[in-house]
Amino acid sequence: MAEINLRNVVKRYPDGALAVDNLNLDIADGEFIILVGPSGCGKSTTLNMVAGLEDITEGELIIDGKVVNDKAPKDRDIAMVFQSYALYPHMTVGDNMGFPLMLAGVDKATIKKKVGDAAEMLELTQHLDRKPANLSGGQRQRVAMGRAIVRSPKAFLMDEPLSNLDAKLRVQMRTQVSRIQKTLGTTTLYVTHDQTEAMTLGDRVVVMRGGIVQQVGSPTELYDSPRNLFVAGFIGSPSMNFLPAEIKGDHLVSALGEAAMPDHVRQAVHGQASGSGVILGLRPEHFEDARLVGDKPGATFTAQIDIVESMGSDIYAYFSVQGSKGAQSAELDEIARDAGQDMSAMGEEITARLDAGARVQSGSPATLWYDTSKLHVFDAETGQNLTLGAGAQLAV
């Protein structure tokens, strides 16, 4: 178990590609940290640098207080689980799991015992004598986990360990990974491109984009106070709705009509010139059927509902809004491309999650309310979240 610190870490590949730029991260002992971001944002590169499989171009990697930049992987005492599992095909499951111990010169009896313990934990006991080729995907995944567990390393590194499993197995294994990590209390750095995995597994989540850390925080922090457009759009499913808007005095004018700004929003956008463009961010659950709301502060509008999906516990209503005026954000377009999520039609397509009692019908207009106190306002130019306290924006 160990503390891991990354100080101003930069990775430039020999071909000149800047994969990770000035990354700073302090991982506490026993913490479960998730690196999340779209494909190609430098997650694997970061992990491989911690592992020692890639050189660090600039900066320092500190494990347990010692700079280990120049140490070989085997001297770092870190275990890794690969996306492809990377099991040794010529060895049995037992030998695969015992391989790190064998290399460390542990005696046979101890190896047998430790492998047995790990196999029990992972429900692999009856498969110990089989070859990886004869195992199912889920079993292979567990063997890969087992190989990491047996030698009780200082830290686990996992690179999208669940992404080769089918959806159902992935959810099962997700809880198992979480359970194992809690039981062992081993510092874990886990890479995924799946925001659901990130939100459910991590103590803290690091959101990356284009080699740059966007925000580090607990899942709730990221969800409630995203620092910029990218984090706001990436975290949460269905993702946050974005609408270009204009500031007019005390009001925000967007495709949802005019809304009076609550105090904190007004203060946040205080510096912005009247008439300047911003982007509104509204989570789907902050909409509601206007009839159910009573006189809670907020704003209402009427929209033609396109599709209604009832989930039993709540209702998803999809509608589009016209005449979106105000800022068009190049940033927004770029993020949409980056995230590759359903942010593609941002500014027009809106998703709202309504109470099960909402009376909305597809094809009919409905009057909806939205919670202006939960509103996020982003700078159209920089993508920064203006509604966060100024202090929060500076602390990187």
Add this chain to the structure above:
Amino acid sequence: MSTAVETPRRKLAWSGANLIVLVYAFIPVLWIVSLSLKDTGTLNDGKFWPSSPTRDSYSQIFNNPDFLRALVNSIGICAIATVCALVFGTMAAYAIARLEFPGKRLIVGVSLLIAMFPQIALVTPLFKIETAIGIFDTWLGLIIPYITFALPLAIYTLSAFFREIPWELEKAAKMDGATPFQAFRRVITPLAMPGVFTTAILVFIACWNDFLFALSLTSTSRSRTVPAALSYFQGATTFEVPTGPIAAAAVVITVPIVIFVLFFQRRIVAGLTSGAVKG
């Protein structure tokens, strides 16, 4: 043979075609076997099957010390050359398949050049060099050129096999605490074994069949290999061509090849790497 109505005809056609190819390939082999079993009287009777098979030719060659010596030379020289070519070839191929280093292209290019180089052009210079440094007519004098010409072959086949082995296995081994050598020995080598055996067969056969160097870089039975020794066989009289013994010797030297191939073939198990990666 069993399933559809239409297939028997096509099956028959294919079987016929296969048969023709097999006959074409095996008639000379059978012819040699037949010749080796004929006695001097019926040698030239033009019949395909020997009318009165004898073991005379075989006992003759096995009583011939030059032939026995040549057999020992062949086996020894080819085995040593094969082992050396494999050891160096494995290391070179591994580096070429896995590492980026300056001059990699050059090495690949040069080894290809060597493989294509007409060997006959080298005979005279090699002869001069070997006599000058005193390894003419020694095992070493043959082993060195054999290794030289076997290496490109070995490097090419082996690097193709190494490329098939998932990179991540090596990374996994490193993470599991292996030194680069341990990773190579415990993970890469076992997986590369089918490739190593295939290469061993190819290299061994190439050396075993060599006639040119064997003939021109030796002068006595001290290091002459079988293909060269055959050409020095003498009949009972000076005017008699020893066709029978030559045929018998030709049969004898194909046997090790067959054994070698059968022995290693069982280890060339395809798909050994399956199950390494992905679900």
